[in-house]
Amino acid sequence: VVGFISIVHGLAVGSTNGYLHITGLAVHKDFQRHRVGTELLRCTENYAKDSGISSIILCTGMKRTDAHAFYEHNGYDKDSYCFDKIIKLD
Numbered sequence: 510v511v512g513f514i515s516i517v518h519g520l521a522v523g524s525t526n527g528y529l530h531i532t533g534l535a536v537h538k539d540f541q542r543h544r545v546g547t548e549l550l551r552c553t554e555n556y557a558k559d560s561g562i563s564s565i566i567l568c569t570g571m572k573r574t575d576a577h578a579f580y581e582h583n584g585y586d587k588d589s590y591c592f593d594k595i596i597k598l599d
Contacts, residue, residue, distance in 0.1 A: 512536035514549040516556075524564065529557050531567035550583050 515533040531553065536545045557565055568591035569576045577587065 510537075511540040512545045512549055514553055516553055518560075518562070521564075526561045526563070528564035528566055529553060529562055531565060534567075546579060547583055 513533070513535060514531060517530045517532055518527055519530050520527045531550075534546060534549060536549075553565065557563070565585075567580065567585070569580070581587065
């Protein structure tokens with residue numbers, strides 16, 4: 510395995526078919542810059558089209574500027590912030 514992508518099909522108010530949420534994308538360092546990540550995104554986009562889904566979202570860390578550039582290069586817009594909160598389970 511040189512790379513993987515994981516997606517979740519989410520539901521949204523006002524969206525008939527929901528959206529896809531990319532929850533993980535990684536490419537082995539020896540295979541980065543060889544279009545593996547881009548092809549994984551294209552497969553996800555084709556799956557979305559085939560499923561009638563018009564929105565794909567993803568979140569990435571604020572300091573991961575190389576990842577930001579990669580997603581922007583592949584046509585993804587930086588248009589929101591993701592927030593998280595850790596819940597104590599004790």
